Amino acid sequence: MWLRWWKRPGPDAINHVDLERSITLTVGLEQTASLAETIQLAQEQVLIPLRETLPPGFRVELAGSADILSDTLFQLGSSFVLSLVITYLLLVALYRSFRYPVIIMITVPMGIAGAVLSLVIANAIPGVNVPLDMMTGLGFVILTGVVVNNAILLLDRTLQLRQEQSLTWDDALYLAVSDRLRPIFMxxxxxxxxxxxxxxxPGKxxxxxxxxxxALTGGLALSTVLTPTVVPALVRLMEDWREIRKPRSSIVRTRDAKVKPVKEKVGGRK
Structure with missing residues (x-):
């Protein structure tokens, strides 16, 4: 009886997680599979029904890439917001204004739209799968510092023409676009x-x-095409809005006073 118990197979090692015994089940994904969609399917079809039938003292959790996905997305979103804030504050310090940096930052959504559109087109090609992973998200963060350069060139040239030649906003914007269009596209x-x-x-x-x-090519290409038309239009709209909100000068009307004729005395005579 003792020999039978000795020959009974057992685990080679006992794993512990947080000082508790654990059993690890490793699952590999296909190259074309999305990690976020796979985690959602595992939660709905496997983990939730399994947790309802587990006895007390047992629990099931995700680990590995699935466990750090939410933390990675949160850190990536925080980095993106921080890059927007830093870029805006730097532009405020350079232009000494809170209005003009807002116009420049409008080019960031245009770049993001181009990046998302390029990813959708790439994934629509048969045999191509580009997941929204950490490296792809890093491209969105880099776009915040790249797509604003074209708008900075246009706005800086416009303000320079306004200051040096005292041009109107329409003439300054027209000349700024004509002067900076070639360097922007180059x-x-x-x-x-x-x-x-x-x-x-493709390659190794x-x-x-x-x-x-x-993400970088699509976002930069779309923002470059839209910047020479969108930025001047926004600048003109902002200036028109400022002129509308200016208080109108009050006109003071005075009544005409009656002037009485004055007789001069010449030589003591009237």
């Missing part, structure tokens, strides 16, 4: 073409940085 075009191989051409390790390249 700098943005070289940046997009430089990151295009990272986003399009390309799947790690492909989402980053797609």
């Amino acid at each position: 700098s943005a075009g070289t940046s997009v073409l430089g990151m295009l191989p990272l986003a399009v051409f 390790g390309a799947e790690l940085y492909q989402g980053l390249g797609i």
Whole structure:
């Protein structure tokens, strides 16, 4: 009887998590699977029914990449918000105004829209899967400091023309766009073409940085096309709104006073 118990198979090692015995079940995902969708399906179809049938003293939790996904998304969102705040405060210090940096920061949503649109188009291609992972999210953070450069060039040139030549807002915006349009497209075009191989051409390790390249190229391309039209329109609307809100000068009306004729005395005579 003792020999039978000795030959009975048992665990090679006893794992502990938080000083409690644990059993680890490792699950691998396909390359085309999304981690967020897989976690949601596991919660709904596996974990919730299993927790209802477990005896007291047992619990089931997710670990590994699934456990740190929520923390990663929170940290990424915090970094994105912090980058927006730092960029805005820096522009406020440079322009000494709270209004003009708001117009410049409008280009950030345009860049994000271009990045999201490029990811949707890339995932619609058969055989291509670009997940919204940490590297792809890093591309959105980088966009906040890249897409504002074109708007800074336009607004700075406009204010310079207004100060030096005393032009109207319409003339200053027209000349600023004509002067800065070529440098904007040249700098943005070289940046997009430089990151295009990272986003399009496959290679060793390309799947790690492909989402980053797609987000940067798409966001920068769309913001570059929209900035020369959107930023001047916003500047003109803001100035029109300022003029409307200016208090009108009060006009004081005075009654005409009757002037009595004055007779001069010449030589003591009237």
